[in-house]
Amino acid sequence: MTAEEMITVATENGITTLTLNQPENRNSLSMSMLRALSERLETLEDDPDTRVVVLAASGRVFCAGHDLKEIREQFGDQDQQKDLFDQCSKVMQQVVNLPKPVIARVAGVATAAGCQLVASCDLAVAADTARFATPGVNIGLFCSTPMVALSRNVHRKHAMEMLLTGEMISALRAEQIGLVNKVVDEQVLDDMVYNMAGVIAGKSTHTLKIGKEAFYRQLELGLADAYDYTSQVMTDNLAAGDAQEGICAFLDKRTPEWKDS
Known part of the structure; x- marks a missing residue:
């Protein structure tokens, strides 16, 4: 897929929606997906038509984190692995440093670096069916980089519980610990997200x-x-x-x- 196909873009009323568009790969953050997202974020920095950014995803998985098949292919090549994690860290910082508010629209599962991506956004609204986890510990790869964003959004004991157990938490639990702002019925998710974005877009x-x-x-x-x-x-x-x-x-x-x- 091209970068344009991996991350689709739509702008209306000052709100630009970036959609992760590889549902067949669970919207995993492969190197190609990360580069595509980085390019999209760069173009929005000085875009006068964009006042607020909504980060969404197609399919039933918001983002499953890194592409483990890609990682397996890199076994024994630490330079390649470090490049991948550095690129991921760059994207997360781009979200934080983007001079426009970013709202995560989460309608599915967000795990590992996908959970990190949600935590990196300024605001997050989730469907009541959404779920979250940092499950790296279950496969012997502790979610160390996702930990950075997670620990800056929720209390350290809640962050450590997610990191140490690797267990999935519900959208309501994510709201309770501060990982997301609001949880709504999936039928009204777009209404909530774009109403919030519209209010913010009306500011200077x-x-x-x-x-x-x-x-x-x-x-x-x-x-x-x-x-x-x-x-x-x-x-x-x-x-x-x-x-x-x-x-x-x-x-x-x-x-x-x-x-x-």
Whole structure:
């Protein structure tokens, strides 16, 4: 399959949907799939028509993680294996660093690096039939890279339970531990996802970019440094035209007219 076939793209009303489109391979993150996803994310960075990104998947499996058949072919070639994991890490960081909010639409199973992909997104909405796991321990390959995103989204004891047992958890359990934001009936999954995306798409893209970057950066800082950093971020944000327009619109009781700057 070509990169365009592996990851389909559709944009409407400022919302771009990227769909993992290899259901016959359980949407596994092979090297070719990872490269295709990386290319798609790169094109969206400066795309003026994209205000919010929805990450979806075709078929009954959202993403089964790495392609184990591909990994088996790489036995004995550590350079190739390291390239694969480095590429996966690059994609996860691209999701986090993309200056547009990313919402995972999860209608099926998300395991290992697939669960990592969900955890890397800014928001996640799941169907009540969705399930999640980091089952690497069951095959002797601990989910060490998925652990990075997982442990930054859920409490460490919940993360360790998933990592150590490798057991599948329900969508409701994923919501309870903070892996996903909302769980809904599969029949209304799209309504929930695109309503949420539409609300976010109505905000200033400049403000969203500032806020997303600041959110992830302050998490890595100590308390005092985080406040110093975010105080400067707010000061700089206040100098932007959209912030001044938004404040004036609120005080004047009117709808703001964003310039995205």
